[in-house]
Amino acid sequence: MSALIFLCAILIGFVIYSLIRSVRRPKNFPPGPRFLPWLGNTIQFRKEARALGGQHILFEQWAQDFRSDLVGLKLGSEYVVVALGHEMVKEVQLQEVFEGRPDNFFLRLRTMGTRKGITFTDGQLWYEHRHFAMKQMRHVGYGRSQMEHHIELEAEELLAHLEGTEEQPIEPVTWLAQSVLNVLWCLIAGKRIASQEDGTLRRLLDLMNRRSKLFDICGGLLAQFPWLRHVAPDRTGYNLIQQLNTEMYGFFMDTIEDHRRQLTKDPSQEENDLIFAYLQEMKDRSAGGENSSFNETQLVMTILDFFIAGSQTTSNTMNLALMVLAMRPDVQEKLFAQVTASVAAARSDAFPHLSRRESFDYMDAFIMEVQRFFHITPITGPRRALWPTKLGGYDIPKNATILISLRSVHLDKEHWKDPLEFRPERFIDSDGKCFKDEYFMPFGLGRRRCLGDALARACIFSFLVRIVQHFSIVLPAGETPSMVLLPGITLTPKPYKVQFVKRT
Numbered sequence: 001m002s003a004l005i006f007l008c009a010i011l012i013g014f015v016i017y018s019l020i021r022s023v024r025r026p027k028n029f030p031p032g033p034r035f036l037p038w039l040g041n042t043i044q045f046r047k048e049a050r051a052l053g054g055q056h057i058l059f060e061q062w063a064q065d066f067r068s069d070l071v072g073l074k075l076g077s078e079y080v081v082v083a084l085g086h087e088m089v090k091e092v093q094l095q096e097v098f099e100g101r102p103d104n105f106f107l108r109l110r111t112m113g114t115r116k117g118i119t120f121t122d123g124q125l126w127y128e129h130r131h132f133a134m135k136q137m138r139h140v141g142y143g144r145s146q147m148e149h150h151i152e153l154e155a156e157e158l159l160a161h162l163e164g165t166e167e168q169p170i171e172p173v174t175w176l177a178q179s180v181l182n183v184l185w186c187l188i189a190g191k192r193i194a195s196q197e198d199g200t201l202r203r204l205l206d207l208m209n210r211r212s213k214l215f216d217i218c219g220g221l222l223a224q225f226p227w228l229r230h231v232a233p234d235r236t237g238y239n240l241i242q243q244l245n246t247e248m249y250g251f252f253m254d255t256i257e258d259h260r261r262q263l264t265k266d267p268s269q270e271e272n273d274l275i276f277a278y279l280q281e282m283k284d285r286s287a288g289g290e291n292s293s294f295n296e297t298q299l300v301m302t303i304l305d306f307f308i309a310g311s312q313t314t315s316n317t318m319n320l321a322l323m324v325l326a327m328r329p330d331v332q333e334k335l336f337a338q339v340t341a342s343v344a345a346a347r348s349d350a351f352p353h354l355s356r357r358e359s360f361d362y363m364d365a366f367i368m369e370v371q372r373f374f375h376i377t378p379i380t381g382p383r384r385a386l387w388p389t390k391l392g393g394y395d396i397p398k399n400a401t402i403l404i405s406l407r408s409v410h411l412d413k414e415h416w417k418d419p420l421e422f423r424p425e426r427f428i429d430s431d432g433k434c435f436k437d438e439y440f441m442p443f444g445l446g447r448r449r450c451l452g453d454a455l456a457r458a459c460i461f462s463f464l465v466r467i468v469q470h471f472s473i474v475l476p477a478g479e480t481p482s483m484v485l486l487p488g489i490t491l492t493p494k495p496y497k498v499q500f501v502k503r504t
Helices: 002-023 042-052 055-065 085-094 105-110 123-139 145-164 173-189 195-214 238-265 267-271 274-287 296-311 313-327 329-346 354-359 361-374 406-410 453-470
Strands: 070-075 078-083 379-384 389-391 394-396 401-405 471-474 499-502
Touching (some): 055 078, 055 401, 055 406, 078 085, 085 389, 123 274, 173 313, 274 296, 296 313, 296 453, 313 471
Parallel strands (some): 078 401
Antiparallel strands (some): 070 078
C-alpha cells in the first residue's frame, strides 16, 4: 500500500511539475499572451487568427497590444518568436544564428516524411545542396539568357491561348501557373511538360492550391499535435498532403527514371539540365567510394523545393496584377503607353527581356507595388535559432522558431505614409526612374533568400509586358473582384474572371 501511495505521489508531483513548466515563460522571453497548461497559445492562436482573417493580422495586433516588435508565444511545446518591423525583420534575415529550420512533423510531411531538400534543411546538407543546385541551375540558364528564351516561348504560348478565348471571361490563374512551371521544368528536366500531361499538371496545381489554403506558415494543428492525423485525417489536411506527396513523387520519379535511361545511352547529357547533373554527381561520388548525401531521395526533394518555389507565388503575383489592371484602367493605360513607346524607341518588336527593363520604369514600379500592397507571403520563415542568442534585447532560446512578418514592413505607416493606397508612383523618383526602397523585400534577404526569385522577377515582368502590349484586360459585367485575399501558407485572391480583348 505504501508503495502505491509513493508511486501516486511521484505521479502527482510529475504532473504538477509538468503543468508549472508548461505555463512558465522563459527568462527575458519576448512579451506575448499567457500560456495555457500544455497547450500554450495554440487554441487562442487558432481562434483569434480565424476571427481576424489570418495569423499575420493577429501578430500585428499582438505587437500593438504588447508594444513590442517581438512577440513571444508557445504553440504546443514549441517556443515561437514573431519578428515585426523593418529593424527586427532585417536582423533576423541577415544573422547566421537564425539560418536554421525547425524540425517537426509537419515540415517532414511536406518533404514526404524526410528532412531533405534545400528549403527546410540546414547545416552542411543545406550548404552543400543549395550551392550545387544553384550552380547547376545557373549553368543550364537560370537567371540568364537561356531562361529568358524559355520565358519567351511560354509567353507566346500564353498569348495564343488568351487570344483563343475569343474574349470570353476566364480565370487566368491556372494558365499563368502552367506557364511559369513550364519555364522551370525546362531548366530542371530539359523540356516543357508535354500537352498530354496537362491533366497531371493541372491536378498537381489544384492539390497545391488546396494545400496552401488549408495550412498556415505554422503548419496548422498537424505541427503541434501530429497524433490528430489518426483521429481526423481529412480535417487536419493529412490525407490531402499524402495524396499530393504520392502524385508528386510518382511524377518526379518518372522523369528521373527517364533521365537515368538517357544518361545510360549517352553520358554526355549531364550538362543539359539539373536532373542530369545531379544523377552524374551521384554516380561520380559513388564511384569514388564517398559517403555522400547525394541520393535519389534528396534529388526528389530538391526538385520539390523548386517546384513549390516556382509554382504559386509567381503565378499569384501575376494573377493579382491582372486583377488590379482590370480594376484600374488608368494604370493599365499608363502601362500600355510606356510599352508602346519603348517598343517604338527600340524600333523593333523584340521580346521584353530583363536586359531592356530600364525602358519600363512604370511597369517595374507597378510590379513592385503589387508585391508590396498584396504581400502574398505576409509571414515568412519559419527559422530556428541555432544557439541561444539575443534579439532586440530579449533572450531567444536555442531551437526557438522565428517567424518573420514581411507584411509589417510592407505596410509600415511611418515609412510609406499611405500603405493602404495602391500607388506605383511611390517607386518612381524625381527623374522618373524606378528605384528599390530598402523596406521592399518580397523575396527576403540573406542566404535564405527565396530560391525562385530570378525566375519570378523575369516571368512576372516579361509576361505582363507582353500581355499589356497585346490585350486590354476588362472586367465582365457584374464582376467585382475582392481586394481581400484568402489566408493560408500564402495569401491568394478569391476567384475572379476577366476578358482579354485583343488590341488593334
